[in-house]
Amino acid sequence: MNVKQLAAGIMLLCCIVTSLHAQLPPKRELRAVWIATVENIDWPSRRGLSTEQQKQEFIDILDRQQRNGMNAVVVQVRPATDAFYASPFEPWSEFLTGSQGQAPNPYYDPLEFMVTETHKRGMEFHAWFNPYRAVFNVGRSSIAPNHITRLRPQWFVTYGDKKYFDPGIPEARVYVTQIIKDVVTRYDIDAVHFDDYFYPYRIPGKEFPDNNSYRQYGNNMMRDDWRRQNVDTFVHMVSLAIKAAKPWVKFGVSPFGVWRNHNKDMEGSYTTGGQTNYDDLFADVLKWLKNGWIDYVAPQLYWETGHRLVAYEVLLNWWAQHGYGRHVYIGHGVYRINSNAAWRNPNELPRQIAEARTLNTIQGSIFYSNKSFSGNPLGIEDSLHNHLYRYPALRPLMPWLGQQQAPKSPYFIDAFERANGLQLYWSDDDTLHRTQQYVLYRFEGTEVVNLNDPTKILALVPQMPDPQFTDMTYQKGHIYTYVVTALDRMQNESFSSEPLRTKVQNGKTIFIFP
Numbered sequence: 001m002n003v004k005q006l007a008a009g010i011m012l013l014c015c016i017v018t019s020l021h022a023q024l025p026p027k028r029e030l031r032a033v034w035i036a037t038v039e040n041i042d043w044p045s046r047r048g049l050s051t052e053q054q055k056q057e058f059i060d061i062l063d064r065q066q067r068n069g070m071n072a073v074v075v076q077v078r079p080a081t082d083a084f085y086a087s088p089f090e091p092w093s094e095f096l097t098g099s100q101g102q103a104p105n106p107y108y109d110p111l112e113f114m115v116t117e118t119h120k121r122g123m124e125f126h127a128w129f130n131p132y133r134a135v136f137n138v139g140r141s142s143i144a145p146n147h148i149t150r151l152r153p154q155w156f157v158t159y160g161d162k163k164y165f166d167p168g169i170p171e172a173r174v175y176v177t178q179i180i181k182d183v184v185t186r187y188d189i190d191a192v193h194f195d196d197y198f199y200p201y202r203i204p205g206k207e208f209p210d211n212n213s214y215r216q217y218g219n220n221m222m223r224d225d226w227r228r229q230n231v232d233t234f235v236h237m238v239s240l241a242i243k244a245a246k247p248w249v250k251f252g253v254s255p256f257g258v259w260r261n262h263n264k265d266m267e268g269s270y271t272t273g274g275q276t277n278y279d280d281l282f283a284d285v286l287k288w289l290k291n292g293w294i295d296y297v298a299p300q301l302y303w304e305t306g307h308r309l310v311a312y313e314v315l316l317n318w319w320a321q322h323g324y325g326r327h328v329y330i331g332h333g334v335y336r337i338n339s340n341a342a343w344r345n346p347n348e349l350p351r352q353i354a355e356a357r358t359l360n361t362i363q364g365s366i367f368y369s370n371k372s373f374s375g376n377p378l379g380i381e382d383s384l385h386n387h388l389y390r391y392p393a394l395r396p397l398m399p400w401l402g403q404q405q406a407p408k409s410p411y412f413i414d415a416f417e418r419a420n421g422l423q424l425y426w427s428d429d430d431t432l433h434r435t436q437q438y439v440l441y442r443f444e445g446t447e448v449v450n451l452n453d454p455t456k457i458l459a460l461v462p463q464m465p466d467p468q469f470t471d472m473t474y475q476k477g478h479i480y481t482y483v484v485t486a487l488d489r490m491q492n493e494s495f496s497s498e499p500l501r502t503k504v505q506n507g508k509t510i511f512i513f514p
Contacts, residue, residue: 030364038079069389085111101144135163168213248402302333
């Protein structure tokens with residue numbers, strides 16, 4: 001980075017710090033948390049828990065993250081060519097029951113349960129797949145007799161202590177695509193999510209052992225180019241399969257934070273990252289964005305502001321300029337809190353979130369991972385709940401996906417003062433059953449109704465047969481204006497209802513309906 005760029009970065013950071021407390025939150029942004037199942041990082045807390053214990057742990061995670069302001073979860077459902085769901089192709093995960101291939105007892109389908117509970121809370125469910133990792137640890141992993149590594153051993157290679165699909169084998173790509181399409185077809189998920197593992201991170205002194213597939217399929221290409229082509233082909237196949245099954249299901253990738261360093265490519269970032277997506281993981285994420293194969297990218301920017309090799313602010317601004325019309329969500333490393341001097345500053349992560357919000361080509365944040373919030377380190381949950389995520393947020397729109405016509409407007413039908421607040425009732429004429437949620441706004445006194453002000457969102461209410469909500473912050477004798485809108489699953493918002501107003505007359509509250 002040259003002196004001018006460094007000075008500009010410092011000036012931008014100063015402006016952000018100054019405006020941190022005055023910043024109006026966005027009305028729309030993704031706020032998500034990763035829930036890792038591999039090695040029981042986040043859920044279940046250990047292998048072999050009872051069905052009820054597993055369910056309760058997941059409910060507790062959802063409730064906690066909803067209190068933190070999250071509106072989506074990214075849950076690892078296939079950590080190692082296994083399944084956290086009833087798969088006709090792959091065995092039950094050992095991280096669920098303790099032994100690969102063993103179903104939960106009493107039986108339930110964890111994915112079905114998780115999707116239902118997530119949607120109950122008005123949150124999105126992103127199903128996280130690890131596409132190529134097949135055996136997490138060749139020395140100690142439980143491997144079922146029907147695991148694909150036993151049925152098709154020629155598709156796999158061992159690298160370090162793990163087994164991987166060889167991405168150069170066409171049949172392997174077809175197989176993994178089939179797995180993902182099966183989940184999209186049978187479950188009501190909102191998105192398919194890949195993390196940063198394509199070709200694995202390099203092990204010093206060891207080359208990925210794909211000589212056989214390269215000899216058979218390389219077609220005289222340079223090996224690195226051939227590897228990138230293998231991943232490109234696979235990502236495009238998955239994209240087409242998802243949209244063919246359900247056009248509204250999103251496809252997102254969370255790559256390593258550095259696409260390529262500037263010293264290798266003029267388009268790269270002013271960083272000196274040791275490994276990169278393009279050169280080491282053979283993942284040309286920019287190509288996928290440019291071609292519209294993925295709907296969002298969530299780069300893992302787990303470094304602190306001012307890092308000497310891979311500074312957060314440098315990469316944030318670089319990714320903000322390389323979304324190519326798709327969504328960019330920033331991956332934040334909650335697990336880094338207290339890991340060094342920079343991360344012992346309680347303002348580091350809140351400042352990163354605030355800085356991302358200043359860029360209109362950044363549409364939200366995803367946090368790694370759920371477990372890292374335990375104990376509220378340096379008050380991060382307080383920062384989210386009381387400040388940054390104090391008000392609800394609608395998820396950002398993806399106008400290139402599916403049906404984009406908003407639902408019909410709801411309308412108020414009744415209101416009653418109760419001991420615990422004001423109980424509001426409304427209805428709608430949504431005969432097409434497109435409404436998934438309602439947005440209830442409240443304005444005080446003579447405030448102008450402005451639906452662009454997220455601080456006026458009182459609640460996001462799930463769709464129900466007889467919609468109602470109790471405003472427990474209602475104060476008798478105050479003048480309010482309420483309006484309600486409807487959201488579909490893509491978060492298209494209807495026109496507002498006609499307002500319901502309160503008026504005080506002769507010491508009594510009167511409700512003025514449209």
